[in-house]
Amino acid sequence: MKTDKLNDQVQAAWDYVFNHMYHEETGIVFDYRTSTDPDGAFSHLPTPKEIQAQVPNPCGWDTGMENGAIFVGLLLDAIANRYKVTKDETLHDYAVKILKGLRLLTSVSGVRGFLARAVHPDGKSFYFESSRDQYTFAVYGMWSYLNCPLCTNDEREFLIDTLVSFAE
Numbered sequence: 440m441k442t443d444k445l446n447d448q449v450q451a452a453w454d455y456v457f458n459h460m461y462h463e464e465t466g467i468v469f470d471y472r473t474s475t476d477p478d479g480a481f482s483h484l485p486t487p488k489e490i491q492a493q494v495p496n497p498c499g500w501d502t503g504m505e506n507g508a509i510f511v512g513l514l515l516d517a518i519a520n521r522y523k524v525t526k527d528e529t530l531h532d533y534a535v536k537i538l539k540g541l542r543l544l545t546s547v548s549g550v551r552g553f554l555a556r557a558v559h560p561d562g563k564s565f566y567f568e569s570s571r572d573q574y575t576f577a578v579y580g581m582w583s584y585l586n587c588p589l590c591t592n593d594e595r596e597f598l599i600d601t602l603v604s605f606a607e
Contacts, residue, residue, distance in 0.1 A: 449521075456514070457533065466539030467557050468510035470503045487564040499556055499566035507557030508573035511541045512580030519580075519587035531589045538594060541577070545601055552604040574605060 460468050462481060473483040485494065485502050499505045514537045522530050544555045547565050555565040556573055581598045584590055590598070 465558050465562055467507045470506050487561050490564040497568040504557035508544055508554050509576040512576030515580030515584040519583040522589055
């Protein structure tokens, strides 16, 4: 059946993101990887020293660290929509993973309302400039997940506070 093939393809894409692009310690989904070796998966990323110097640019363009906040939004929306279709309660485990990254993206700078594009695997280094598209995707995904039955009260409080911080 076409539906079975489509479900298999969706699951393959899902597994790829969470098994190859997701960094467990930070909760960040990075733009790409340059190695199939698990230990070298993110070795292409700039060093913390390069990030501190804002090399190659303050947005981290072309480093693999430029779209983590966009991926937060896309994945929270995907989780909410996938839940609407499947009613699969285990999707909450994926939301926890993505919200871990969002918590880091919104706290790493120490500036309320700032959304980092991504955070280096060291958990501290980030490029100083964000952008409207990072916020737009993150906000949409947060709104979508807020309206999903999987969203817990603690997650709801965090998301609402984060949205308020962006507005302020």
